[in-house]
Amino acid sequence: MKLTELGEFGLIDLIAKREPKLPSTIIGIGDDAAVIQIQKSKGKSQNYLLITTDAFIENVHFKLKGTSFFALGRKVMAANISDIAAMGGYPTHAVVTVGLPKKLSVKQVRQLYNGIDTLAQKNKIDIVGGDTVASPREVVISITLLGEVEKDRLLTRSGARPGDLILVTGDFGGPASDKFKIQKAKLKIRIKEARNIAKSRGATSMIDSSDGLMRSVLELCKASKTGARIYEDLAPIAKGASLEQALYGGEEYELVFTAPKTNLPKLKKLAKVSVVGEMVPHKFGVMLVDSYGRIKPPKSGGYEHFK
Amino acid sequence: MKLTELGEFGLIDLIAKREPKLPSTIIGIGDDAAVIQIQKSKGKSQNYLLITTDAFIENVHFKLKGTSFFALGRKVMAANISDIAAMGGYPTHAVVTVGLPKKLSVKQVRQLYNGIDTLAQKNKIDIVGGDTVASPREVVISITLLGEVEKDRLLTRSGARPGDLILVTGDFGGPASDKFKIQKAKLKIRIKEARNIAKSRGATSMIDSSDGLMRSVLELCKASKTGARIYEDLAPIAKGASLEQALYGGEEYELVFTAPKTNLPKLKKLAKVSVVGEMVPHKFGVMLVDSYGRIKPPKSGGYEHFK
Numbered sequence: 001m002k003l004t005e006l007g008e009f010g011l012i013d014l015i016a017k018r019e020p021k022l023p024s025t026i027i028g029i030g031d032d033a034a035v036i037q038i039q040k041s042k043g044k045s046q047n048y049l050l051i052t053t054d055a056f057i058e059n060v061h062f063k064l065k066g067t068s069f070f071a072l073g074r075k076v077m078a079a080n081i082s083d084i085a086a087m088g089g090y091p092t093h094a095v096v097t098v099g100l101p102k103k104l105s106v107k108q109v110r111q112l113y114n115g116i117d118t119l120a121q122k123n124k125i126d127i128v129g130g131d132t133v134a135s136p137r138e139v140v141i142s143i144t145l146l147g148e149v150e151k152d153r154l155l156t157r158s159g160a161r162p163g164d165l166i167l168v169t170g171d172f173g174g175p176a177s178d179k180f181k182i183q184k185a186k187l188k189i190r191i192k193e194a195r196n197i198a199k200s201r202g203a204t205s206m207i208d209s210s211d212g213l214m215r216s217v218l219e220l221c222k223a224s225k226t227g228a229r230i231y232e233d234l235a236p237i238a239k240g241a242s243l244e245q246a247l248y249g250g251e252e253y254e255l256v257f258t259a260p261k262t263n264l265p266k267l268k269k270l271a272k273v274s275v276v277g278e279m280v281p282h283k284f285g286v287m288l289v290d291s292y293g294r295i296k297p298p299k300s301g302g303y304e305h306f307k
Numbered sequence: 308m309k310l311t312e313l314g315e316f317g318l319i320d321l322i323a324k325r326e327p328k329l330p331s332t333i334i335g336i337g338d339d340a341a342v343i344q345i346q347k348s349k350g351k352s353q354n355y356l357l358i359t360t361d362a363f364i365e366n367v368h369f370k371l372k373g374t375s376f377f378a379l380g381r382k383v384m385a386a387n388i389s390d391i392a393a394m395g396g397y398p399t400h401a402v403v404t405v406g407l408p409k410k411l412s413v414k415q416v417r418q419l420y421n422g423i424d425t426l427a428q429k430n431k432i433d434i435v436g437g438d439t440v441a442s443p444r445e446v447v448i449s450i451t452l453l454g455e456v457e458k459d460r461l462l463t464r465s466g467a468r469p470g471d472l473i474l475v476t477g478d479f480g481g482p483a484s485d486k487f488k489i490q491k492a493k494l495k496i497r498i499k500e501a502r503n504i505a506k507s508r509g510a511t512s513m514i515d516s517s518d519g520l521m522r523s524v525l526e527l528c529k530a531s532k533t534g535a536r537i538y539e540d541l542a543p544i545a546k547g548a549s550l551e552q553a554l555y556g557g558e559e560y561e562l563v564f565t566a567p568k569t570n571l572p573k574l575k576k577l578a579k580v581s582v583v584g585e586m587v588p589h590k591f592g593v594m595l596v597d598s599y600g601r602i603k604p605p606k607s608g609g610y611e612h613f614k
């Protein structure tokens with residue numbers, strides 16, 4: 001079997017097969033970040049440790065032509081911060097690994113680090129290590145980010161219940177409508193919104209939308225063992241993007257989360273959010289509803305790197 | 308300025324320029340692993356969190372031809388475990404990022420993970436996340452490893468003093484005498500020895516030897532602001548390797564550490580160690596002493612990826 005037949009999500013499933021064994025591993029593979037209990041609880045306000053990692057490779061995630069190295073650095077850091085935010089947490093420490101072809105100039109490498117560091121400083125993240133290696137051809141950037149979350153604010157993918165509303169921040173399809181361009185202007189990370197939502201304890205599950213809106217909904221349903229109805233008319237579409245791009249495009253760092261209907265007024269005060277659908281029992285599956293009320297299955301959904 | 312003029316160590320220095328700002332960052336860039344204080348101290352036996360990361364790229368760190376994927380996975384994990392060990396700590400959680408070209412088969416990827424996982428299981432490490440991405444041409448493997456160390460057992464690079472002996476575990480030059488082959492047989496990680504040395508509190512500084520024996524000594528001297536005398540006659544040379552390869556080869560995961568002379572009997576009981584030299588005041592520099600007692604400077608020392 002070749003990798004192309006397996007797909008990225010199949011590979012992750014393959015790795016995740018072995019169950020974690022340490023009592024300190026609260027959540028292993030399968031959420032935006034892993035959740036670790038570092039020490040035995042001694043007080044009330046103890047936090048969990050969060051860890052996430054995201055890698056970008058030239059000609060897969062971006063092309064050098066037309067890419068600002070500063071924007072590229074920002075983007076990789078943003079992807080990681082967004083994963084920590086989606087758990088309800090805040091980032092603290094990062095390690096940065098780069099594989100650099102000889103064709104790059106020191107100036108370009110400096111710009112890359114400046115992009116990473118700008119977002120690190122803005123979000124009070126210390127870069128505490130990394131590995132700088134040569135790469136024969138492509139630029140490789142891999143960041144691992146640590147964070148913390150108060151135990152009672154942890155938001156996972158698995159807490160959604162049938163009847164919950166599905167909500168999102170921002171709009172979708174922008175990056176997909178301009179593929180392979182790392183845009184400087186439109187990089188939003190919803191860390192403030194995520195912290196507010198987590199603090200309110202009004203949400204039941206959360207994920208970030210980096211693999212696309214529909215993929216995010218599918219992942220929430222998979223982890224929560226629910227189905228979902230997404231109303232095409234309700235999807236907030238970015239200017240210049242198609243419905244298709246909004247549903248399946250990915251590469252934006254919005255939040256997709258669920259909450260009981262009664263919490264909607266409270267959540268609307270905390271962050272600018274839109275309702276896009278609702279959770280239903282598992283047996284009804286994950287379906288799209290078009291403007292005529294017709295139900296149809298989503299496409300395979302989300303961006304898979306090996307397909 | 309091109310990257311080749313700067314070198315890897317120059318690049319790391321470039322990143323390390325900004326001082327960490329979080330009070331929780333005990334040690335940032337510049338040691339085998341970073342040291343983090345996760346929570347305010349509440350008891351006596353609190354631990355520090357350790358984090359380290361190591362990346363391997365095809366045609367830089369290894370060639371596919373003649374490489375077992377199982378052995379490759381083990382090797383990348385070993386490099387990370389060795390860094391945690393060199394701080395006196397023990398590993399706990401890992402995230403694994405792989406960039407995989409389409410040319411690979413699922414079987415090869417499975418073998419790679421099995422290699423990583425075998426060493427993870429042996430050392431009670433939970434793999435709690437990662438990122439699987441396509442790579443246009445080269446195989447890329449990047450692991451970030453977390454660990455813990457009891458506060459009073461932390462061993463850094465910066466505690467050596469003039470007069471301290473310089474000690475090593477194992478022998479040197481083996482991997483260098485058989486370049487680009489990831490060997491299955493000779494993979495030792497000195498975690499037990501490192502833990503014993505740390506527990507004894509008999510050492511003043513420690514580093515692992517992954518960039519070569521002389522590079523390790525240079526890094527200890529740089530961090531501790533000392534000089535050193537390394538006696539060529541005392542260097543433990545692996546079978547089939549030259550003195551040159553033993554001093555500069557790298558890719559082995561031995562420990563290089565320092566201790567006051569009075570602690571030597573105690574340390575010899577804890578681990579099989581050899582004395583290779585001694586620390587001297589900074590102004591005397593880092594020098595090799597040959598079998599005729601002649602003093603000479605080392606070569607630039609260690610493997611730098613951009614040179």
